[in-house]
Amino acid sequence: KAGVTQTPRYLIKTRGQQVTLxxxxxxxxxxxxxxxxxxxxxxxxxxxYFSETQRNKGNFPGRFSGRQFSNSRSEMNVSxxxxxxxxxxxxxxxxxxxxxxQHFGDGTRLSIL
Amino acid sequence: xxxxxxxPQYQHVQEGEDFTTYCNSSTTLSNIQWYKQxxxxxxxxxxxxxxxGEVKKQKRLTFQFGEAKKNSSLHITAxxxxxxxxxxxxxxxxxxSKLTFGxxxxxxxxx
Numbered sequence: 001k002a003g004v005t006q007t008p009r010y011l012i013k014t015r016g017q018q019v020t021l022x023x024x025x026x027x028x029x030x031x032x033x034x035x036x037x038x039x040x041x042x043x044x045x046x047x048x049y050f051s052e053t054q055r056n057k058g059n060f061p062g063r064f065s066g067r068q069f070s071n072s073r074s075e076m077n078v079s080x081x082x083x084x085x086x087x088x089x090x091x092x093x094x095x096x097x098x099x100x101x102q103h104f105g106d107g108t109r110l111s112i113l
Numbered sequence: 114x115x116x117x118x119x120x121p122q123y124q125h126v127q128e129g130e131d132f133t134t135y136c137n138s139s140t141t142l143s144n145i146q147w148y149k150q151x152x153x154x155x156x157x158x159x160x161x162x163x164x165x166g167e168v169k170k171q172k173r174l175t176f177q178f179g180e181a182k183k184n185s186s187l188h189i190t191a192x193x194x195x196x197x198x199x200x201x202x203x204x205x206x207x208x209x210s211k212l213t214f215g216x217x218x219x220x221x222x223x224x
Binding site for chain 2: 035045057098105
């Protein structure tokens with residue numbers, strides 16, 4: 001079974017631009033969560049989608065948004081990029097039942113110049 | 114809001130020594146999960162604990178959930194260089210709640 005696939009793996013942007021990251025979950029997984037990972041801050045929860053609906057949201061500004069499609073694939077978008085948005089963005093999928101283990105992708109490394 | 118704490122953030126051990134790390138939550142958890150992230154890799158699920166006082170073992174790793182379901186521990190017996198990485202605990206407070214991660218502890222092992 002293929003794992004969680006995230007594209008692109010690396011991205012370089014400049015301040016003020018916007019970016020869209022993509023995540024394809026494990027086949028059969030309908031829940032997709034996004035996390036931001038930075039040194040010293042660990043994994044910070046961005047949002048979770050289930051059946052195309054946002055089920056949970058973390059404490060990030062409105063510049064961070066996401067969506068999920070009917071095939072469970074998900075995208076997250078960050079607008080008006082800031083230097084502090086440089087991070088590893090991880091997507092994780094899980095089965096539809098509550099409180100399931102997360103299966104992570106390799107992440108997208110976003111660098112803001 | 115809910116906080117999951119792991120202190121310290123770094124620990125160095127000599128190969129063959131035992132290692133124990135703790136995870137504490139500000140609120141009662143419905144379950145707790147542990148993940149391991151190797152350098153340059155992504156977090157990989159290790160185990161989930163659900164019941165109060167539950168103990169689970171995976172080879173040299175022993176995981177325990179506290180009686181009050183607000184803390185957990187990970188013990189590694191006779192560490193090896195393959196144990197190097199960052200260990201995260203993460204907990205849910207209820208059905209359909211978000212998973213909150215601790216900041217992790219990065220373990221280095223001197224051969």
